[in-house]
Amino acid sequence: AxxxxxxxxxxxxxxxxxxxxxxxxxxxxxxxxxxxxxxxxxxxxxxxxxxxxxxxxxxxxxxxxxxxxxxxHDLPVEVVNPHENPPMETAPEHPMIARLLETSNITKLAGAPWFSDAAHLARGGIPSICIGPGSISQAHTADEFIETDALESGAAFFSRFIRSLTS
Missing domain, CATH: 3.30.70.360 (Alpha-Beta Plaits)
Structure with missing residues (x-):
C-alpha cells in the first residue's frame, strides 16, 4: 500500500x-x-x-x-494522530522585511522547504521571518553547532534589528 x-x-x-x-x-x-x-x-x-x-x-x-x-484508491491504511503544520509566507514588501534588509548584510531574500514554529505565528496574523546565525546544514544533526564568530555577528544583527523596530 x-x-x-x-x-x-x-x-x-x-x-x-x-x-x-x-x-x-x-x-x-x-x-x-x-x-x-x-x-x-x-x-x-x-x-x-x-x-x-x-x-x-x-x-x-x-x-x-x-x-x-x-x-x-481503496488503500488499506488507517491514519492515526494526524497533524498538519501550515506553510509560512511573508510578503517581500512587508515593512519588517525592509527593516531586515536595512539592518543586515542580506542582499537576497530566500525561502526554504522546512518548518518553523514561526508558521503558527504567521497563521495567527503575526508577520514572521526565520533568520539566525549558523548553517542550516548543521541544524538537527548529532553534532549541531554554531561557530563563535557567527553567533557573535548574529547577536549584533539581532540587536540592530530589534532596535530598528522601535524607531
Whole structure:
C-alpha cells in the first residue's frame, strides 16, 4: 500500500507548487512492521512527512488530500494522530522585511522547504521571518553547532534589528 500511496499521492502533491519553495512533497520516513524476514506481517506502521505549499493549503490541505487519495484508491491504511503544520509566507514588501534588509548584510531574500514554529505565528496574523546565525546544514544533526564568530555577528544583527523596530 505504501508504494501505491507514494506513487498516487506523490503525483498529486507535485501539482501544488510555489515559485520559491518548489512543489509539495511526500517522504515516507519511518516504516515499522514484522517480526522476522520470512513472515509476512499482519500490520505495518509508517510515518509520513508532507511538505506543504500555500497552494496546497488553499486547496484544503495535505490531510484532506491524503484521505481522498486513500479512499479513491481503496488503500488499506488507517491514519492515526494526524497533524498538519501550515506553510509560512511573508510578503517581500512587508515593512519588517525592509527593516531586515536595512539592518543586515542580506542582499537576497530566500525561502526554504522546512518548518518553523514561526508558521503558527504567521497563521495567527503575526508577520514572521526565520533568520539566525549558523548553517542550516548543521541544524538537527548529532553534532549541531554554531561557530563563535557567527553567533557573535548574529547577536549584533539581532540587536540592530530589534532596535530598528522601535524607531
Amino acid at each position: 505504501l508504494d501505491q500511496l507514494d506513487h498516487h499521492l506523490g503525483m498529486q502533491l507535485a501539482t501544488f507548487t510555489h515559485p520559491v519553495l518548489g512543489r509539495s512533497t511526500l517522504n515516507i520516513g519511518v516504516i515499522r512492521g514484522g517480526s522476522r524476514p520470512n513472515i509476512i506481517p499482519a500490520l505495518a506502521e509508517a510515518e509520513l512527512d508532507i511538505r506543504i505549499t500555500p497552494s496546497l493549503t488553499a486547496a484544503g490541505g495535505a490531510l484532506k488530500l491524503l484521505m481522498e487519495t486513500l479512499e479513491f
